[in-house]
Amino acid sequence: MITGGTGGIGKQTAIGLAKLGVHVVVSGRDAERGEAAVRDIQEASGHQQVKLLLADLSLLSETQRLIDAFLSRFSRLPIRSPHR
Numbered sequence: 001m002i003t004g005g006t007g008g009i010g011k012q013t014a015i016g017l018a019k020l021g022v023h024v025v026v027s028g029r030d031a032e033r034g035e036a037a038v039r040d041i042q043e044a045s046g047h048q049q050v051k052l053l054l055a056d057l058s059l060l061s062e063t064q065r066l067i068d069a070f071l072s073r074f075s076r077l078p079i080r081s082p083h084r
Helices: 008-019 031-045 060-073
Strands: 024-028 050-054
Touching (some): 024 031, 031 050, 050 060
Parallel strands (some): 024 050
16 A cells, blocks of 8 residues: 555555566545556556555545555555565
């Protein structure tokens, strides 16, 4: 899960992780920009396991909604090195 993964350093981080074969989930506020970022990340990395979740993290209610949306789609958020 990369918050702010639709641009800048977040997007570059997503590309790097996707190149390693990691299933990447990015969050962003805007659907159009987010979907474009997912396509860019997939194309740049050659890895299709990149998903988008929408949320405006400046709002506490949206932060909780993002957590709920993540947990409804994915069973867990593994925190480990992709090299293990």
